[in-house]
Amino acid sequence: MNHSVHNRLVSFIWSIADDCLRDIYVRGKYRDVILPMVVLRRLDALLEPSKEAVMEELRFQKEDANLKELDEAGLRDASGFVFYNTSEWTLQRLKDTATNNRQILEANFNAYLNGFSANVQEIIEKFKLREQVRHMAVKDVLLNVLEKFTSPAINLTPFEKTDPDGRKLPALSNLGMGYVFEELIRKFNEENNEEAGEHFTPP
Numbered sequence: 001m002n003h004s005v006h007n008r009l010v011s012f013i014w015s016i017a018d019d020c021l022r023d024i025y026v027r028g029k030y031r032d033v034i035l036p037m038v039v040l041r042r043l044d045a046l047l048e049p050s051k052e053a054v055m056e057e058l059r060f061q062k063e064d065a066n067l068k069e070l071d072e073a074g075l076r077d078a079s080g081f082v083f084y085n086t087s088e089w090t091l092q093r094l095k096d097t098a099t100n101n102r103q104i105l106e107a108n109f110n111a112y113l114n115g116f117s118a119n120v121q122e123i124i125e126k127f128k129l130r131e132q133v134r135h136m137a138v139k140d141v142l143l144n145v146l147e148k149f150t151s152p153a154i155n156l157t158p159f160e161k162t163d164p165d166g167r168k169l170p171a172l173s174n175l176g177m178g179y180v181f182e183e184l185i186r187k188f189n190e191e192n193n194e195e196a197g198e199h200f201t202p203p
Contacts, residue, residue, distance in 0.1 A: 002170060005170055006176065006179060006180060006183070008154075009154060009155075009156070009172070009180050010180055010183045010184060010187070012151075012153070012154045013034060013038060013154075013180070013184060014034075014184070014187060016034060016145065016148045016149070017030035017033070017034055019144075019148065020141050020144045020145050020148060021033060021034075021141065021145075024135075024136070024139045024141055027191060028191065028192045030188065030191075031184070031185075031188040032127075032128070032132055033132050033136065033145065034184065034188075035127070035181070035184065035185070035188075036123075036124075036127035036129045036132065037145065037149050038149075038156070038180070038181060038184065039123065039127070039181075040091070040129070040149075041091060041149045041150070041156050042156055042157075042177055043083065043085075043116075043120060044085075044090055044091045044092075045156055045157035045158065045159075046081060046157075046158065047079055047081070047083075047084065047085055047090075048090055048092075048157075049080075049159075050078060050079045050080050051085075051090060053078040053079070054075060054078045054079050054084050054085065054086065055086075055088070056078070057074050057075055057077075057078035058070070058075065058086050061074060061075075070086070072084075072117065075117070076117075082119065083116065083117045083119050083120045084116070084117050085112070085115040085116050085117070085120075086115045087111050087112045087114065087115025087116075088111075088115075089108060089109075089111060089112035089115070090112075091112070091146060091149065091150050092150050094108055094109060094112060094146060095143070095146045095147055095150045098143050098146070102137045102138075102140055102142065102143070103137070105137065105142055105143060105146075106133060106134065106137035106142065109133050109137075109142065109146075110130060110133065113129065113130060113133070152164050154169070155169035155170065155171070155172060156172055156177070157171065157172060158171050158172060158173065158174070159171050
């Protein structure tokens with residue numbers, strides 16, 4: 001991965017904490033929001049291209065096949081990954097349709113989280129992400145955080161994109177994503193005066 005691209009991504013994500021979470025969380029708790037949101041945005045980006053296929057498979061299972069329980073294998077095949085999301089939402093759609101009603105945004109966000117397959121639910125639970133969503137909604141910063149993570153100025157997706165100024169944003173490989181995540185962990189650990197390996201996460 002290009003080193004400058006890596007640094008730019010880490011700097012942008014790091015800035016989200018100061019821009020959105022100051023006075024809402026103590027600095028040592030910034031990572032409780034930033035790290036799960038990085039993971040969530042990555043999963044969201046991977047699933048975006050197959051969203052319609054997953055929703056069509058869901059419709060087929062419920063309406064045509066009259067299945068009482070979802071066929072997870074079919075949904076995984078539709079998504080192209082070992083995980084999927086059956087909600088109508090993506091992070092981009094949550095942001096695009098958000099109003100000033102924070103209760104509605106929180107409800108929609110939770111509906112989005114609830115749509116993930118069981119393997120992702122484990123990640124959501126370990127990160128206590130629903131608690132963070134609730135706290136951000138109450139403090140009225142959830143939309144701000146959502147806007148930052150869906151910003152066209154950065155690319156956390158595995159697809160090449162173009163920013164609003166027409167500059168190419170390189171695709172972020174899984175390995176590159178791992179490096180970004182570990183660098184964020186390192187920076188948070190330094191902030192909290194923790195040993196580098198205390199929260200080590202493999203790429």
